[in-house]
Amino acid sequence: MKRIILFVTIILLSSCLRLDDNLFNESKLSEYKLENYTGEVDFRLDYNYAIPDSMVHLFTLPSQASDESSATTIYAVYIGNISEITTDTVIMYCHGNKDHMDFYWQRAKLLANTKNKNRFGVMMIDYRGYGMSEGKPSEKALYADVDAALKWLKNKGLTNDRLVMYGFSMGTAPATKITANNNYSLFPAKLLLEAPFASAEVMVQDGSGLALPGSTVTDLQINNGEEIKKVQQPFFWIHGENDDFLSINTHGSVVYNNYQGTYKEQHRIPGAEHSTIQTVMGFSNYLNAVGDFICTH
Amino acid sequence: MYKRLFIAFCCLSIYSCAPSHFVKPLEKKQHAANVSLGGPLIKFGTATIPIPFITATYGYGIDSTLTGFASVNVTSALYGNVQLELGATKQLLKQKNYWPAVSFNPVVNFIYHDKNAYKIYPQLDLNAFWEYGKRKNFFYIGVDNWFELSSKKAFDLKQQNKWLVSSMIGHTFNGKKWNFNIEAKVIAPHLSNKDIVVDYQTPLRDKGAFGIYFGYTRKF
Numbered sequence: 036m037k038r039i040i041l042f043v044t045i046i047l048l049s050s051c052l053r054l055d056d057n058l059f060n061e062s063k064l065s066e067y068k069l070e071n072y073t074g075e076v077d078f079r080l081d082y083n084y085a086i087p088d089s090m091v092h093l094f095t096l097p098s099q100a101s102d103e104s105s106a107t108t109i110y111a112v113y114i115g116n117i118s119e120i121t122t123d124t125v126i127m128y129c130h131g132n133k134d135h136m137d138f139y140w141q142r143a144k145l146l147a148n149t150k151n152k153n154r155f156g157v158m159m160i161d162y163r164g165y166g167m168s169e170g171k172p173s174e175k176a177l178y179a180d181v182d183a184a185l186k187w188l189k190n191k192g193l194t195n196d197r198l199v200m201y202g203f204s205m206g207t208a209p210a211t212k213i214t215a216n217n218n219y220s221l222f223p224a225k226l227l228l229e230a231p232f233a234s235a236e237v238m239v240q241d242g243s244g245l246a247l248p249g250s251t252v253t254d255l256q257i258n259n260g261e262e263i264k265k266v267q268q269p270f271f272w273i274h275g276e277n278d279d280f281l282s283i284n285t286h287g288s289v290v291y292n293n294y295q296g297t298y299k300e301q302h303r304i305p306g307a308e309h310s311t312i313q314t315v316m317g318f319s320n321y322l323n324a325v326g327d328f329i330c331t332h
Numbered sequence: 333m334y335k336r337l338f339i340a341f342c343c344l345s346i347y348s349c350a351p352s353h354f355v356k357p358l359e360k361k362q363h364a365a366n367v368s369l370g371g372p373l374i375k376f377g378t379a380t381i382p383i384p385f386i387t388a389t390y391g392y393g394i395d396s397t398l399t400g401f402a403s404v405n406v407t408s409a410l411y412g413n414v415q416l417e418l419g420a421t422k423q424l425l426k427q428k429n430y431w432p433a434v435s436f437n438p439v440v441n442f443i444y445h446d447k448n449a450y451k452i453y454p455q456l457d458l459n460a461f462w463e464y465g466k467r468k469n470f471f472y473i474g475v476d477n478w479f480e481l482s483s484k485k486a487f488d489l490k491q492q493n494k495w496l497v498s499s500m501i502g503h504t505f506n507g508k509k510w511n512f513n514i515e516a517k518v519i520a521p522h523l524s525n526k527d528i529v530v531d532y533q534t535p536l537r538d539k540g541a542f543g544i545y546f547g548y549t550r551k552f
C-alpha cells in the first residue's frame with residue numbers, strides 16, 4: 036500500500052514537467068566579440084561585407100513586460116548611424132533559439148549590406164538568458180525583449196513606416212506577433228520570415244507522426260500559423276526546401292498560405308537546409324531578394 | 333533552432349514507449365507487476381541514448397490462455413498526462429517443436445491532458461514465441477500496429493499516417509517469481525524521420541526509429 040501511495044504521490048507532484056524550456060538553446064558569454072568571434076557560425080562573410088567599427092554599437096537595454104515589477108537588462112547591437120535613425124529604414128533582426136548574438140553576427144552583418152552597405156540600419160538583441168543578457172528566456176520575455184529594442188528605436192526617432200521586421204526560426208515568433216498586433220512600441224511596416232515554424236503543436240505532431248494535441252507536452256502558445264492571419268503588412272517568406280528541422284511543408288507553407296494581407300512573396304530555396312539559405316542561394320542573390328522586397332513593397 | 337528542441341518526449345515515441353506486454357499469458361489467477369524502461373534511440377549531444385520512458389503494468393491471468401493488463405506511462409504522467417493502456421493477451425496456438433506459440437494483444441491506448449487535449453489509439457500486436465530449457469525462457473518476435481483515427485491534424489493538414497507498424501524481437505528470462513525482459517524494436521520503418529526536431533539514431537538512416545527496452549516483472 037505504501038508503494039502505491041508513493042507512486043501516486045510522485046505522479047501528482049511531478050505533473051508539472053513541460054517541454055517549454057526546450058524551446059530555448061541559449062549560451063552565456065562573458066564578452067561579445069562579434070567580428071572577432073571564433074566559435075561555430077553558419078557562415079563567415081569576407082571583407083567585402085565588412086562593417087566599419089564606427090557603425091557598430093553595442094549597448095544594454097531595460098526590458099520589462101507589462102506585468103513585471105522590474106526591468107531586466109539585455110544586450111543589443113545596432114549596425115548603422117544612430118543619429119540617422121530619424122530618417123533611415125531599420126531592419127529589426129530577431130535571431131533564432133541557439134547561442135547568442137556572436138553566433139548571429141554574420142547574419143546581421145549580411146543584412147547590413149542589403150542594397151548598399153549600411154543602406155539600412157540593423158538592430159539585433161540577445162533575448163534574456165542569451166549571451167550577456169540577464170534573466171531567463173520565456174515566451175513572454177521574447178516579446179518584451181524585442182519590444183524593448185523597438186522602444187529604443189522609437190526614442191531615437193524611428194517611425195512605424197520605416198521599421199522592417201525580420202525573424203529567423205524561433206525569432207519568427209516575436210517578429211510575427213509584433214507585426215500582427217498593434218500594441219507594441221512600434222508597428223512594423225513589413226515582415227520577413229526565414230524558416231518560420233507554424234506552431235509548437237506542429238512540432239509535436241511532426242515529431243510523433245500522430246495528430247497529437249500539442250498541449251500534452253507544452254504550454255507554449257507560440258502560433259505563427261494563426262498570428263500571420265492578422266498581418267496586413269507586406270510579407271516575405273524564405274525557406275530551404277531541404278530544411279531538416281522545420282519542414283517547409285508543415286511549417287513554412289502553413290504560415291505562407293495563412294497570410295491574408297495585401298502582398299506576399301515566397302522564396303523556396305532548393306537544396307537549402309535550415310541554416311544554409313544564404314550560402315546555398317549566394318549572398319548577393321539573398322540580399323537582392325531581401326532588398327527588392329523592402330524597397331518595392 | 334537546434335535539435336535540442338522537444339527532444340525528450342514527442343518523437344515517434346508515444347506509440348513506442350513500452351515493450352510488448354505479456355507476450356506469453358500468465359498462469360490462471362496469477363498476478364504480475366511490471367516496470368519497463370527504454371525507448372527510441374536519439375542523439376543527445378554527442379551521445380546516443382534511449383529516451384527513458386518508464387511504463388508500469390499490472391496483469392492478471394484470467395485463464396491460462398488469456399491475460400488482462402493495464403499500464404500507466406509514468407513519463408507521460410510527469411508531463412501532466414494520464415496515458416493508460418488497457419488490453420489483453422490471448423494465446424492462439426501452442427508451441428509445437430520449432431513452430432512457435434502465437435498470441436495477440438488487442439490494446440486501447442488513452443492519453444488525456446485536459447478536456448481539449450485527449451486521444452485514443454487502438455493497437456493490435458501479433459507475437460510468436462519459442463520457449464526453451466528448464467526455466468522456460470523464451471524468445472519472441474512480433475509486429476505492433478497502431479492506428480491513428482484522426483483524419484486531420486493542426487491547421488487542417490491531412491493526417492498522412494493512419495497505420496503505424498513496428499516490429500520487435502526480444503527475450504524473456506523466466507524465474508519462479510520474476511521475469512526479466514529485453515527487447516529491440518524497429519519503430520515505424522515506413523515513415524521518414526527527416527525534417528523533424530528529433531535526431532533519431534537508427535540503422536535505417538532516415539526511416540523510423542530504433543528502440544531498446546528493459547523490463548522487470550514480479551509475479552505473485
